[in-house]
Amino acid sequence: MKTLPQTPKFDLTGKRALVTGASSGIGLGCAVALAEAGAHVVCAARRGDVLEKLVSAMTDKGFSAEALELDIADQPALSAAMKAQETFDVVLNAAGMARHAPALDATPEDFDAVMNVNVRAAYFLSVEAAQGMIAAGKGGSIIHISSQMGHVGGIERSVYCTSKHAVEGMVKAMAVEWGKAGIRINTICPTFVRTALTQPTFDNPERFAWIMDKIKLPRVAEVEDIMGAALFLASDASAMVTGTAMMVDGGWTAD
Known part of the structure; x- marks a missing residue:
């Protein structure tokens, strides 16, 4: 054999990436991962002071990063911010909201708040990202942090599951529409991830036993x-x- 196949590059040098929900948890980790691979990462979230500390820590490590204070649920602000930026090659959405309660106890306010962030904001962020990529005549990658709960049901998670199942359907439809433009769109579906937000769930013995039985x-x-x-x-x-x-998901959805 004269030539061997080559592994595609994981290198993101020269790429511009936007990470929303970057101030903590999964979003912070993803921002670091993309920056480590060479991307210039715009770190977006509502908490500007926390973002500045993150960007300072990243640049101290030699990474290329900047902060963007933004509430992606504010659609006019989102549109203006995306149009003010150079086109992104990668857009990773880690912003999300959960209000857990039994289905019979969920209020219209809870439903609207979760859907506004997890579905509506995700939808229009995707549209803004794709419009920029198409206008620039290049493809790109759009990634949403979804959840295993976009594929199964869960205790006291009817509203959250509704939102994440919606994201999974949204991504499939957008992939069909935008594929010819070289735009890829996918989700990452984690199981329970240890963060400050999830720690109270882990501290509940009954909930923790349920989680470990499923993983x-x-x-x-x-x-x-x-x-x-x-x-x-x-x-x-x-x-x-x-x-x-x-x-x-550690095998949660395997059975």
Whole structure:
């Protein structure tokens, strides 16, 4: 054999990436992962002071990053911010909201708040990103942090599950429409990830027992478990992947 196949590059040097929900948890981890791979990362979230500390820590490590204070649920502000930026090659949406309660106790206010962030904002962020990529005449990768709960049901998670199932359908439809333009769109579906927001759930013995019964591997997920998936979907290594969900669920949905 004269030549051997070459592994596609995970390198993001020269790429521009937007990470929403970047101030903590999964979003922060994904911002670091993309920056480590060479991308210039615009870190967006509502908490500008926290973002500035993150960007300072990233640049101290030699990464290329900047802060963008933004509430993606504010659609006019989102549109203005996206149009003011250079076109992104990668857009990773880690912004999200959860209001957990039994289905019979969920209020219209809870429903609207969760759907506004998890579905409506995700939808129009995707549209803004795709419009920029199409106008620039280039493709790109759009990634949404969804959830295993976009594929199954869960205790006291009817509203959250509704929102994440909607995101999974949205991504499939957008992949069909935008594929010819070279735009890929996918989701990452984590299981329970250890963050400040999820710690109260882990501290509940009954809930923790339910989680560990469902996860086939012997632990919950850490933020680092999501970072590799984000890099894969952002890079040329996933050039033929669109309209699908990458399960990072420890086997939760295997049965």
